[in-house]
Amino acid sequence: MCWCACSGSVRVSGSVLGSLFSGFRVLGLYSDHVPHALRYHKKHREFYVVTSVGKCFHTFNVNRLGIVAVSNSLSEDISCLAADRMLVFAAAGRMVFAFAKNKEVVMRFHGHQQDVRLLLPLGDQLISADSGGDVIVWDVQSGEIYLRLQFDTATFDLSAMMHPSTYLNKVLLGSSQGALQLWNIKTSKLLYTFPGWSVGVTVLQQSPAVDVVGIGTATGRIIIHNIRLDETLMSFTQDWGPISSLAFRTDGPPIMASGSPQGHIAFWDLERRQLVTQHRNVHSTAIAGATFLHGEPLLVTNGADNAIKVWILDQEGGGARLLRSRQGHSAPPTTIRHHGNDGKNILSAGQDGTLQSFSTVHERFNKNLGHGSVNKKKEKKKKKGVAYEQLRLPPITAFASAAVRQADWDSIVSCHRGRSSASTWSYSRCTMGAYHLQPPGAHRDAVATAVDITSCGNFALIGSSCGRVDVYNLQSGLHRGCYGNDKAHSGVVRGVATDTLNQLTVTTGSDWLLKFWRFKSRKQEEQLKLTAAPACMMLHRDSGMLALALDDFTLLVVDMETRRVVRKFAGHHGSINDMTFSPDGRWLVTVAMDCTIRTWDLPSGSLIDCFLVSMAPVGVSLSPTGDFLATSHVDSVGVYLWTNKSLCGPVGLRPLPTDYQPTNETLPGTAADEPQQEVTSEEADDTYESVEQLGAELVTLSLEPESRWKSLLHIDIIKRRNRPTAPPVAPPTAPFFLPTVPGLTPRFSLPMATEQDAQVELDRPMRLLKDCGPSAVSLEITALSPEGGGASHLLLAFIHMIDSMLASGRDFDLAHAYLALFLKVHLRSLSHDAVAMDTLLRLSERLESRWAELRASFDQSLCLLSYTKSALL
Template identity: 80%
Template sequence: MSGGGSSLFSGFRVLGLYSNHVPHALRYHKKHREFYVVTSVGKCFHTYNVNRLGIVAVSNSLPDDISCVAADRMLVFAAAGQLISAFARNKEVVMRYHGHRQEVRLLLPLGDQLISADSGGDVIVWDVQGGDIYLRLQFDPASFDVSAMMHPSAYLNKVLLGSSQGALQLWNIKTSKLLFTFGGWAASVTALQQSPAVDVVGVGTATGRIIIHNIRLDETLMTFTQDWGPITSLAFRTDGPPIMASGSPQGHIAFWDLGRRQLVTQQRHAHSTAVAAATFLHGEPLLVTNGADNAIKVWIFDQEGGGARLLRSRQGHSAPPTTIHHHGNDGKNILSAGQDGTLQSFSTVHERFNKNLGHGSVNKKKEKKKKKGLTYQELRLPAITAFSSAAARQSDWDGIVACHRGRLATTTWNYQRCTMGAHHLRPPASRSDNIATAVDITSCGNFAVIGSSCGRVDVYNLQSGLHRGCYGDSEKAHSGALRGVATDALNQLTLTTASDWLLKFWRFKTRKQEEQLKLNSAPASMKLHRDSGMLALALDDFTLLVVDIETRRVVRKFAGHHGNINDMTFSPDGRWLVTAAMDCTIRTWDLPSGCLVDCFLVSMAAVGVSLSPTGDFLATAHVDSLGVYLWTNKSLCAPVGLHPLPADYQPTAETLPGATAEESEQEVTSEEVDDVYKSADQLGAELVTLSQLPESRWKSLLHLEAIKRRNKPVAPPAAPAAAPFFLPTVPGLMPRFTLPVATEQETQSKLLAWGSLCQRSEFSVALESALSEQNFDRPLRLLKDCGPAALSIELANLTPEGGGANSLLLAFIHMIDSMLSSGRDFDIAHAYLALFLKLHLRSLSQDAVAMAALCHLSSRLEMGWAELRASFDQSLCLLSYTKSALL
């Protein structure tokens, strides 16, 4: 049975990826007045502002790994294989350039054109806007292999090409003519850089030689020699001092004074790998560098003697992480130990909270004599193989204990000070060939339990670093190498397992053995969930055992992995067990039901997994990957139906978070258009948009009569009509006063039908024409301009008695239906409909066509409110969860 991906976890983003071996691109944004640096991280690139090194954008991914990047004021160009892509807004692909037959390795934007060179000897000049090939130059790699490329300043339509054979050629790309050939210096050209002076360029070679050459006179002005191998990059300061920087494959940077023609200073170990690129900011004493050690660094020149110091940096692991754990109870920090020997903390909230605890080193006080004459690298400790952390007493003393590859002594680390601790925990009278293999810190943060390859299990006090005893009668708890140690929540039990196929239960205080279990195979690792008392064991036969430490019996057994199980983690409530193995699967087991409920494939096997204490994120570390990947727990945001998966379930591959492909192509936009954000008329089909009209214009429409009665002024008393001096009388015996005689016009009724006198309003005319065109924008705009009283009159006049017609009533219903279907003007649509029904519901009930339209409108209303109610409930649930997590 084939699967459909993970139903429980969804890729969110990647932490700790900043740079690789591809040289960065620097661009200046005139509107923002800020520099941005673009670095490649595999199939996508990241954009950071130089001021804070905060990430600005992550591009959509390309089919292959990016081989080079370049940028101008509008676009970022990235080459992956034979394809060149242009990105707008640092994210979206807006143009693709097809034409290379080999891998593209050089890019050079030049005005409205883009110049690219591949490994097969083709140099193509592209029209940036149209994507057409303007010029193609073909070189024989055996005689002129293009290895560097630059545009000389003030040389119109000129490009200077450097070759692996050492020669340089100056070309006019408009006329396709070779203007001049420079003989070179018998060394491969690795870098070309324009100096602040016109006609003068810097040439870096594979022999470490730097030549400052005048290309107009073909004259070498000065030369320098770097002792660290080939020149990987060149950069010139433009803020005054005549300083040139050169990068090396060893990670060192040399700074040369062009005025005095000598070496000023050097920055050793600027990067732990080769310096991919070094660029000075124009007019500022700042140097931006990046390297394959996954680091971006900004250096400032404010030291005496012209030296530079590190101003800010973003740095992750330079070698893949091997062990990851969440630190603390808030789930916001992930501790990661990598093969580069460093221990780092990555924040899931923001990169500014990341911490680098550094690289472990030998005890300087005790081994001062031994280390005399040793190099900086020899003083470093090997990589961390296992570690444990506790936040209970980390403000008082060290809260992290780590085991190192090939060493018996374990190290302590202080999370708050971001340094290695003062203690090296080593058992007394032990052989030097023993190795610490497992470690655990008690829940109170006072003790560390450490197991070694010789079968010892020792207890140390973290405050003083003193040895407090060991388990076992003969100072050996097991007859084989320890594979896992754990302590319970109340410091009553200590659990140990080793390669002798035994799981042992010890009293923590007396260190006496109480019971042991014989396992079916040698254990590979062990994980304890302290709150539930469930102990998970990964065996070498690829099976999993779950032991209840209260009853000390195996309560669950899981089989399904087809490779070594690398790591395990429990959910906060102890219900799920998430495991990762070398078969590239990540599986979730439900402990109450004893079933596999989720399984998905990843492209690279996961070597570490950790589910946050709040249950919101699953963190994974993978083989040959420098980042820590976050996956969101979908069950916290929406109902997830988890069903037992069959034995023949075939998982589906999930893309690692941080890279999503998007194939949409758009036109190239300018820098001004690039930064102007235009809000969409409607965000989505399931969302609604309000009209932004004042509430006084629509909220009181149903209460206009009450408002009029309440605001009606009291009429002043009217003066009686003046009586005539002589009252007319009727002739006769009895005197009677005569009544005024009404004329013939006055005897007729003065009440006329309103419809016989009134004319159609502009709104009625617009509504009638809109019904035939099915476009109700104009009548809606007229209604928006009306006040509440005028709006009531307009709606009242839609009936035949008011001068309207039945067709106008139907047209108004269709107008409300179109407003609700588009999702725009949601508030006034309901207000207008309520007033309309109040005025005309009696007459509408006698019209079958109008009632059918109203029934269709009623179903649309119910559907819209149901979608909104679901969105509100989901948002309120997520908000309440976030507030509870913060508290």
């Protein structure tokens, strides 16, 4: 396959530049450093957990950890969350927002001069505290300030607050200096000051016992204190640093859970006053929040590692086990690729060292393949003196996957930072594979840099920093040879690929060479000298197009059949990080450090789409079905999906000029599409639209039986088939069932149409035709011509009637059926009438325009229906 080098153009009409992709949603975002909020819905009898994900928050049901709502985005990142029975409160910057239905902003609270960092709902009031020592009590209904307290941060820097159970209008405040104060917010009086323990307070939590409060400190000490008697009941010490969260079990056993900045959880028995058990590495970062469900042995935790976990305490000795979780990358993903041919799963390798699979259909299909280990046996035995982190593999730098044999053996091969061997993974078993593909001999100091799997799924090709390209069998993990005389390139191998039939292998390296090899004999056939060192390479196997991104920010497209450069693109102003082909091989989508996502049209050799994003994209993958474009970015742990609008409707594309300035596009799911407004009661717009109103945009059918109009074109065949053997005998008198008009003189009743206010002349013949059967309709249309007793002006009038029917959009099926029979009978005689032919041409244009509108609507509906069916399957 080869395209000519001359530049072409893409024909469009009325298109908008840069309109190929639009933001859809983000995958893999679950939690950040903000503690979660827990809600209980009395009607649903279900608990919901609310977590922040930057500028918006997500709501999950605890039973399945399925997402039920995504809030509208705020202008700044959320700093704290709180919830009561009706509303969710979120602080962003100096403002506090109240959300209804877990989504809509219904109230804004203005008044803070510093960033808000604490929220506490209390009945009909909301208490907020900022970093400047300002505490405001708000009336939730009116949004007005009920009370304002000002603290000197040098003596009382507010760090925690809570409402003691059964203490009406009372709030307990903790400070980073260690002192506590009990305030009555109704009378604005300081009731009591607790001197503290000379350590900063980090957490205040009500215990199941009245008057008893759990206090977490910055030194790791936990104090169980009776605030009514000002008496310390017991204290514990956690060895992992400050207390980040406290939670008390309420379903019976007196158990308290404490979280640490290292991601560990400790469970304490308050009755025996001792440590029950501890769980290390529950989260890879600090535990932001931990809450026991009321009356249930379930603990909900979240952390900045982008994870929500539900633990059940059903183990012997009071231990907990993981019941369910939702977890994404804790560090930004660097490489993403679609896995399989259905486009429903995206493999993602992140800087946190994990390999994960995200489903575009539903989160329950997500998979976490884990970190991978240097030695799985050592990991299982956990030998003394070997740290858990030392057994983990470093982050993945490149990987390849093939779904064709994934049920038989490992289907994913990955290269890791600083390691010479490549690791295999099993997608079907959702775990690390059995082999570490190590190069033989003296080349074990080299680093694996590029990888590819053959289309048959049997072989893996791995390029290294020393210039070697080795072949391995994935079923056995054995080394099967290498390309060239010990080395394929004199520099670092930057890319390796094989064709569909395993006949040709292509490699490229930092020596500026692109080499073609025979796959089986591993002998070099040809090489091309590049204009700069390649950064990465991508092969579209179906079309045989090979794309290379060079270090000088240019792109080359090489035809595998002719082995010549057929396209060269320039336009990026930063390093090209990744690229992907469309399923048909016509488009090449590239992302670079200049924060642009560009789409190049290969047949015309031009740029047809370009837009800017706020964070530089580092990975891109277009689904095999062409419906979604997935991107990953330098400062985000999510995978962002963009819809291909050309599949849902006509999208005009034209070559962009060289001085085109791309527009900024908001990342999906991170900002509201429209400015936020106060939400008021919405009334459903259920006003009825008449048939005439609908006809302006849609069409209506006649609702007549199909037997009335579907057989009109074959009425002569039906008549011959139903012809009687004997001629019919005329009755001596009129049949008794013919309708008559009452009166002295008997008269037959003729069919008369009722008068209408609009389209009287159109409705009259239409009602007459609707009352007739197929034979009568055929007779009436045949009798319009002069040969049948009609006249030329009647033919023209019939054409005008059909034109009026199409213009009004009514009786769409009958109009087409009557027109088809009319042209079948009278087209020969109409061809000699110039006026009639002009009228028919205008009618033909109306037919085409009307059908184009309907076809676009049908295609959009069918596309949505097929996607919904595929999602359900």
